[in-house]
């Protein structure tokens with residue numbers, strides 16, 4: 370909270386005081402379709418329910434507006450730095466604070482990011498787009514308007530394909546698409562920091578003017594789960610492109626969920642807009658709550674109000690914020706201080722006199738597009754014959770694809786044997802310790818060495834897991850070192866194994882009797898007892914053969 374910073378100008382005083390903290394030093398720096406039941410609204414059984422659905426049932430309709438902060442060193446129209454953790458009001462230029470006489474200068478990096486994102490989402494890129502002023506009065510918007518692209522945005526008519534797990538066991542990958550109406554470039558606002566103790570609101574303008582891409586989706590979704598899956602896929606795409614870091618909890622990706630309900634085949638219902646949701650889980654919960662709330666309102670004979678709501682994560686409910694724009698006039702007007710934004714199709718279409726290095730050329734950006742997450746997943750399934758759900762797990766975790774591929778390169782083990790190690794053993798330890806893949810104390814080559822030792826019969830599979838844990842704990846010891854230090858190698862002395870098997874058989878006559886009476890599964894119990902004595906070091910093939918012989 371910025372309460373300790375000396376306040377500047379008192380701007381507004383209704384119930385609370387709102388102070389504008391104008392920057393000090395920084396001023397010098399820069400001049401310038403699922404049937405919706407009434408009890409639950411998950412879409413997991415959608416296909417089945419859809420067939421049965423009667424026209425009397427209300428269904429949910431969801432359209433998202435997503436604000437993605439552009440990953441750029443500087444803001445959209447000023448040279449001030451972008452930073453999440455900087456002290457309040459330390460990254461603010463005259464323009465960001467809306468001082469008279471300052472003019473916006475468009476940041477090319479932000480334009481390139483929007484074009485790249487548009488291309489990755491199959492949009493048409495408008496060669497000419499326009500900037501507009503959208504007026505509203507709020508303390509964290511010092512100009513009284515936001516520069517956005519209302520009339521002609523930079524990218525239009527795209528499509529996002531996303532997947533979620535469906536089917537009875539929730540293990541089938543279900544593919545869906547949502548249309549992208551447009552992507553517009555616009556400025557972020559500042560932040561209002563509420564200090565409840567002193568009953569005041571302070572303004573931090575560090576975020577004011579940071580470049581945003583607003584992605585407007587068509588109302589093609591029907592429940593929270595779909596919306597959360599679409600946002601997750603978008604997040605992965607933006608991260609792969611590097612156009613937005615996509616961290617929702619830091620506000621780099623903020624979602625407004627527009628929700629309505631209607632009878633299938635009838636016009637769409639009145640929407641409410643749940644603003645600024647900052648996690649995929651809350652998004653799903655907010656949408657499902659809102660669908661049920663609206664169904665309840667209609668069933669009681671009421672009407673849904675066109676209003677803006679907020680999600681209260683504690684109660685799991687949405688609550689009204691203020692009346693929607695029906696009443697609000699944004700007084701849109703062309704931005705007089707910015708010319709039309711022109712991007713060029715290819716090098717050949719560059720007019721003479723235009724500096725190729727300064728121009729944004731769509732084809733050049735298309736050529737530089739990285740592999741997108743859906744393509745990576747398909748490639749992983751085809752190249753390594755792994756299950757589609759494993760490809761999702763790999764792609765979902767930053768750096769895990771590279772880790773998996775590095776292990777596969779260094780071992781003779783089949784990729785489908787490696788995958789379990791990466792998605793179970795490695796991932797669960799990372800999650801437990803809240804670490805990223807790059808922080809793993811066991812490197813891909815160290816894991817590959819361990820798998821090799823198991824493959825060549827030096828250790829059993831249960832011991833391999835033990836060794837892995839020890840390698841994790843000791844950070845740096847190789848598999849071989851751990852095996853030698855703790856004497857974990859497979860017992861090759863068949864006489865010793867023979868003796869242990871005999872002891873186990875002799876001391877469990879009841880189990881032996883059961884096996885002799887035909888219950889062959891009981892043999893596994895005896896095997897477990899032998900492995901317990903040998904700490905998993907006995908070759909299971911040898912043990913089984915010996916036990917079968919002794920109980921026949």
Ligand SMILES: Nc1ncnc2c1ncn2[C@@H]1O[C@H](COP(=O)(O)OP(=O)(O)OP(=O)(O)O)[C@@H](O)[C@H]1O
Nearest residue numbers: 430431432433434586587588627628629637638640
């Ligand atoms: N009946 C409806 N039910 C659910 N979603 C809807 C419905 N009608 C429109 N939407 C969604 O509402 C969103 C409208 O976004 P848009 O940016 O065009 O307007 P806005 O919400 O009025 O503007 P602002 O950017 O000021 O929030 C889109 O995502 C669209 O899919």
Ligand SMILES: [Mg+2]
Nearest residue numbers: 434435583585
């Ligand atoms: Mg919008």
Ligand SMILES: [Mg+2]
Nearest residue numbers: 434625627642
């Ligand atoms: Mg909106």
